[in-house]
Amino acid sequence: MVGTMVKNRALSNVISIIILIFVILLVFIPFLYYLNNISQNNTVKTSIVNNYVYLKNLQISQVTTGHPSLYYNGSSIYAVYSNGTFVPPSNLTIVSILYLNTNGIWLNLTSIKYPLVISKGQVISLPSYIQGRPIIIVTSLGNIFFLQSGSSIGPFATASRGGVEILTQIYTSSGPSSVSTNVTTNIYGTYKNFTTPIAFSNQTGTFVTRLPQYVFYQNSKGQIITGVFHNWIVLGLATVNSTSSQGIQVTLRGQPVVLIGNYTQITSTVGLTLQVKGDSNIYVSIFVNGNSYTIQNEQTITVPAGYVNITVITLQANDTTQQSQGVISHYSYSNAGYNGKTYVAKSFLIFVPPGATNPTVYLNYLNDYNYYLVKIIGNYSETQYGQVCLILNGTVYNYNNTNPYWIIGGNYSFDPTGIFTGSSTYGAQTVIFQYSNRTSFTYTFPNIPSYVIINQPMNITVKYAVTEYWQQLQ
Numbered sequence: 001m002v003g004t005m006v007k008n009r010a011l012s013n014v015i016s017i018i019i020l021i022f023v024i025l026l027v028f029i030p031f032l033y034y035l036n037n038i039s040q041n042n043t044v045k046t047s048i049v050n051n052y053v054y055l056k057n058l059q060i061s062q063v064t065t066g067h068p069s070l071y072y073n074g075s076s077i078y079a080v081y082s083n084g085t086f087v088p089p090s091n092l093t094i095v096s097i098l099y100l101n102t103n104g105i106w107l108n109l110t111s112i113k114y115p116l117v118i119s120k121g122q123v124i125s126l127p128s129y130i131q132g133r134p135i136i137i138v139t140s141l142g143n144i145f146f147l148q149s150g151s152s153i154g155p156f157a158t159a160s161r162g163g164v165e166i167l168t169q170i171y172t173s174s175g176p177s178s179v180s181t182n183v184t185t186n187i188y189g190t191y192k193n194f195t196t197p198i199a200f201s202n203q204t205g206t207f208v209t210r211l212p213q214y215v216f217y218q219n220s221k222g223q224i225i226t227g228v229f230h231n232w233i234v235l236g237l238a239t240v241n242s243t244s245s246q247g248i249q250v251t252l253r254g255q256p257v258v259l260i261g262n263y264t265q266i267t268s269t270v271g272l273t274l275q276v277k278g279d280s281n282i283y284v285s286i287f288v289n290g291n292s293y294t295i296q297n298e299q300t301i302t303v304p305a306g307y308v309n310i311t312v313i314t315l316q317a318n319d320t321t322q323q324s325q326g327v328i329s330h331y332s333y334s335n336a337g338y339n340g341k342t343y344v345a346k347s348f349l350i351f352v353p354p355g356a357t358n359p360t361v362y363l364n365y366l367n368d369y370n371y372y373l374v375k376i377i378g379n380y381s382e383t384q385y386g387q388v389c390l391i392l393n394g395t396v397y398n399y400n401n402t403n404p405y406w407i408i409g410g411n412y413s414f415d416p417t418g419i420f421t422g423s424s425t426y427g428a429q430t431v432i433f434q435y436s437n438r439t440s441f442t443y444t445f446p447n448i449p450s451y452v453i454i455n456q457p458m459n460i461t462v463k464y465a466v467t468e469y470w471q472q473l474q
Helices: 002-064
Strands: 069-072 074-082 094-100 106-108 115-117 122-125 135-141 145-147 150-154 165-173 176-179 184-185 192-195 198-200 206-210 214-218 226-236 238-240 247-252 257-265 271-276 283-288 290-295 300-303 306-312 316-319 325-339 341-343 347-352 360-379 389-392 395-398 405-409 410-416 424-435 442-444 449-454 459-471
Touching: 002 094, 069 145, 074 165, 165 184, 165 214, 176 395, 214 257, 214 306, 247 257, 271 283, 271 290, 283 360, 290 300, 300 306, 306 325, 347 395, 389 442, 410 424
Parallel strands: 165 257, 271 360, 360 459
Antiparallel strands: 069 074, 069 150, 074 122, 094 106, 094 115, 094 135, 135 145, 165 176, 165 198, 184 192, 184 206, 206 247, 214 226, 226 257, 238 247, 271 300, 283 290, 283 306, 306 347, 316 325, 325 341, 325 360, 360 405, 389 395, 389 410, 410 449, 424 442, 424 459
């Protein structure tokens, strides 16, 4: 009996140990799984953070080495891909551009549609109220690039002897304004023309570049701002033989260089004469640099020297000085002439140099046709036969109208209508053309004319009667 009890107690202990082990495994295995998941999540989060930091730093490296470089001239942001060898290539995504207002507060520029993805060289034009203000560019990776007017971040690659960007600006009382113009350079070996802003990456050696004496831009009011060349501004290390001449020789010294052609605004004025040619009696409306003028014969106005924007508003005009004699002369704009050059378009640009003597713009108008007063007289019995009319080139004119008709001079088909009553035709029996120069022509049926020449004021008289009788056959 004792032996049996010992055996049962030993068996119970074994079973208890087995149950305990099972319970421990049941609790510990999920716990190990939980610990493993926590470790994996921390690893993923660490990888994400590390990857973000890597991309953020990579973007800074790309911009500072010219992929793309950023240059701010006070009115525009120039993004230039000057380092084609950067690996890997990537876009620059801008999510916000801030500017410092006059109250010292940073405000977001809302006129640009965000996100702005830059994948190739481009110019980001800024509103006029931002000109010259400091700006901050915020990217999708959280990088912040601060730029003041005339500053840049990595304008060109540092490989070889660097690169060069040529910009042009007009400096006015409110600060610099970017402007495009022609630049001639032999940076590629032979002289070629380019349009500013222009970037040349990884160029070596010495080259020559030349700008025109005058440049201009047109503001939102239609006014033309003209600049005369003042000097070159060199940003970066380069040797130039001059900064005060339009054409200079440049030698790069292994670093990126920005060359800015700086122009000053012309503020002197000149007297410009506008003269209407063709007829001194018509009034012509014209816009000059956004200002409206109405001219008869000629008028001298004061304009800023330099480029002048002219738009002809009056393309057609009537001379009514002889209206009482029955003639209105019609004129159409033909062309304009200035300094030996003809301008056919209604809008054109001329250059009036400072100190010009008696500059004159000729506005040429041609008398293409005239209106003549024509009185159309009908002699007929409306109560007996009904109403008839006169048709000239398909247009119906009523007889004995209270006011005579103004008709454009020319040759017209002539058709005095008639009435068929069933037994007779009632139509034009006599036609008289009586002109203002006292000449007169009379025609009788059946020789009624099929056309009439209107080349002066005149009376057209049509006398009606029965022209044909009809008799029914028995």
